[in-house]
Amino acid sequence: MGHCHAKVTQPTTDEVFSKLEVPSVLARAEELVRRYPVPRSALLPMLWLAQETIGWLPQEAIRWAAGKCDVSPVHAYGVSMFYTMYKKEPTGRFFLQICQNVSCHVLGAEDIIAHAESTLGISSKGGTTSDDLFTLLRVECLGACGNGPVMQVNDDFATDVVAGALAMPAGVQLTKERFDRIVAWCRDRAAKLPQEPLRDVSGGAFRTGGHPGAKGATTSPQRPDYAPAPPVLALSVQKTEDGKAKVTWRADGAVTALHLEARRDGGAFAPVATLSGKDKEWVGEFAAGTELRMVSESQGRRAKPSNIAKMEA
């Protein structure tokens, strides 16, 4: 929450590591590292994983994530402070975030925020109710402006309660009445369920072979020749002022050789010239009615022939 340093009592290393160094978390940590060419890049997901497990991100959890990603603790600490969604202090069970940005502002977000503050009796700058049920935070654009003003309850968008669940139906905006309904829904849920079930921060990501070459990965790099060889495109032939034929085309940069072929009267194509892949045009002499085509070659593979261009009379 915010970029600020937490002013709360930090749990000890043992308290934090005993929750994180368990097989289920370690298996997920290993899979995260496998997704990127270097372990460092798994830092954001690793911090998420630590936050999911602990409920917020104490300093020792940042140290744990740094260790898993082969970065210094201070690097991980700096990164975690840059991003606002890492919670630097514990929040209430229902973390209410109300958007205050321009679309929501236009449609009365400030009224809703003021209503929320007075209803819950807490500040909208991260205040938590004394029963630890609600934390209220005004945030910047949540990316659901069509429903403005909008709110998130933990990780779900909510502008109303529909059929006993939080929902954001198309075109339904948050109003004071709907806010009260959502708060009532939360209180009701708190009475029935002793605690919020864990929500997978990675959205149910599944295991794949991983990035080729990463630690523990089982995959191989892309084959260079999976796609057909690049043919010559837009072959055309024009008569120059001195009666010669000027041939132009477009070819891929990867082409190593170009084979120009010609035929007359619908016969078989015969080679005329072999050009380098870097050539851009070719001038030669052909009788009127000669048909030309070009076959490109790249790394020993011949592409399908180009279109056929005909020498005008």
Added chain:
Amino acid sequence: MATLTVTQNFGKGASDLSVYRSLGGYSSLGPRLFDLSQFELIDLVTRSGLRGRGGAGFPTGMKWSFVPRGSGKPVYLVVNADEGEPGTFKDHVLMLEDPHRLIEGMIICGWALGVRSAYIYVRGEFLPAIETLNRALKQAYDAGLLGENIQGTGYSLDIYVHRGAGAYICGEETALINSLEGYKGQPRLKPPFPAVSGAWASPTCVNNVETLMALPWILENGPAAYQALGTPKSGGTKVFSVSGDVKRPGVYEVPMGTPLMELLEGKDLCQGIVGELKGVIPGGSSSPVLTAEEARKANLDYEALAALKTMLGSGAVIAFNTTRDVVGMLASLTRFYAHESCGQCTPCREGTGYADRILKGVVARKGRDGDLEHMLDLAANFSNTTICPLASADAWPIENFIGKFRPEFEKAVAANPGHAAPRLDDDFRPGAFW
């Protein structure tokens, strides 16, 4: 009914693979794609006139052609789903409604560039969309549409979802790459451009969600058909996120070049303005605002909006009526940019905060004569003097809101009884970052 190229599956439950397939999905994964060389596919996308739908509008085919092949380094595809521009929510809805179209688009782009590992960078707030994407990815893997040696072609592609953690600036492509790599999301200097040296110093293509989702239609119907849907310079269709004072806000796909008022008042579209139109922000919070009069002349394509000195941006249209207070709106925007400045470049770090503190003072009836000039002066100084365009994105609204609605700002300053006295309080000095 206009032709839809991206949103045709909305409301049909296409996030499920079997439904998506029954609607014609993944039909490009056959001879239509596998018989194309990389060169031909890039050429085809170039001819379609498709331009980047994330904001900058750079031609997609040209961007792809900059990615070197055969350099010996892996090529990465990074999908920019860090949709944070206030007013924009199209990618959010697109991912929730039709995740398989994004995956199909990524397979097509991956084929063109030789991508082995692709990452979808989704902003952290979109956990429900991340869950939808992961379910779709699992279905695609199980059906053999992703993974190693896809359908016996020898082509392999893995897609991972990378969750952001709350930073608007990560929508800038080099900041996004830094964030993906495990750094703070601070933009990099260009050049080198990501196409040459991006993620992990390898060639990287960063494309917006909507851009990639247009590819299956283009492959099926041909580039000429796509180009013909729009204007000669802005081909195809565009998905707009409309919010604010309209009767039916939401996500709408219309051909490029559609008049702005048709989008706001069309029967199948937003169905009209609530109250009397005062102004429209046409392309996300950073695009210069249009007055009602200008909005009536505007067409929705890159060139027509550039002629009105604004931009199409991400296609986020925010309409507001005559009861709305533009001073408060601008204050909400300047606060946003001050909050989201990454802190890397001095003009932006200090300037956006300074402008924000001045405007906060005006809103709190502590404005002084000269505050508006002061803000305009600041905006002129912090635009185009930084690594990325965030500072400019703050300067444009400041210049245009004050320029086009000046009497209201002057009235707000005059609301302070002591507005003529010189400013002595320390609140507005530059210095404090947060």
